[in-house]
Amino acid sequence: MSRAVFGLFVLLIVVTGCAKAPVADTVVGIEESVAPLLSPHPSGGIVYLDDGTNAMEVCGLVSSERVGDIFGVFGVEAGEITLPDNGNHVGTCDYTTGTFTLRLSLHARDITLTAAEFVKGATYGKGQPIDGLGEAAALVKFDDGVGRLVMVQDELTLVLAGANENADDFAEVAKEALPRLASL
DSSP states (O other), X not given: OHXXXXXXXXXXXXXXXXXXXXXXXXXXXXXXXXXXTTOSOOSSSOOBOTTSOBSSOGGGGSOHHHHHHHHTOSSOEEEEEOOOOOSSEEEEEEEEOSSOEEEEEEEEOOTTSOHHHHHHHHTTTOOEEOTTSSSEEEEEEXXXXXXXXXXXXXXXXXXXEEEGGGGGGHHHHHHHHHHHHHTO
């Protein structure tokens, strides 16, 4: 019986040793394993640098002075924010003073959805549509005190987020950004 067990053991070693390694054992970067869904190069002419950051300055869409004028605050400073690349993030700019913060983010949108469907999903179906702003736009004020405006223009999505008490002026900021977005 030991010869039979030994023979079975040798057969198992030969069979498993000659098998090809599964593809899953190959280690690849996220860009290679799920491209193009999480590709760092979304369509729309946005150019990324080798370090994963983008070459577009999102703060250039609306000046800090104009943001200050819209919200009636003085001394607004604009700063580009580096966020982890999730494949659709183009750039983010924070406009701040000691008591005021507005975040403007730019993303590539999911082109499998219409602009209206995308905006509805991005505002969890709670957004109030804003006519005449981009292809589709909506403003939502959440119970946690944060307001969000989501606007789609072509393949890009502009998101403005800040305090609910400032949210009614988000559309004015989006209107300022729209001509520069359209030129991308």
